[in-house]
Amino acid sequence: ETGVTQTPRHLVMGMTNKKSLKCEQHLGHNAMYWYKQSAKKPLELMFVYSLEERVENNSVPSRFSPECPNSSHLFLHLHTLQPEDSALYLCASSQELGGTQYFGPGTRLLVL
């Protein structure tokens, strides 16, 4: 089983839709992360979870809502997104907070 998986791999949504991105790690790690990769900016850290508790929220708009029900799963709930939110959303995990991070393949999101 691949270390970090993400579903769906591609998503197209309208601005009024609600959707969720899913990340699952099979590495037994305790920390999980969401990053945004858009065309014109460096990868941006969005959220950090450690042992299912959110420890970092980098001024992300409230239309992005993370959820970490257990240490293996991380979700990103999306609602009323804007076209500028179109990007590749990457999930990562690490053994402990601040440790070496391993990434999933990403979800390519297009907001129309």
Next chain:
Amino acid sequence: GEDVEQSLFLSVREGDSSVINCTYTDSSSTYLYWYKQEPGAGLQLLTYIFSNMDMKQDQRLTVLLNKKDKHLSLRIADTQTGDSAIYFCARVRGGADGLTFGKGTHLIIQP
């Protein structure tokens, strides 16, 4: 300027060595990383170096760290077409600090 800076493009001939450079500003960085991203894929961890080391070698990859100048480099020996990708330099301080990335260097391999 940016926290982590890299050149956007590097072109090398197949079989030559590639050297990708990175500079960073945060002297409290504890670990520095190199990730590889192929088209349509996520980030693959290539190698990393602890801030109190100055060199690390792993098969075809050599990482050099000049902590005084805050300069990191990745040398790929005998570059192959499969090395064509975007290479990201990243740093972390630890704790809840996530990775801070450069914009990535596109490595282009000429036959």
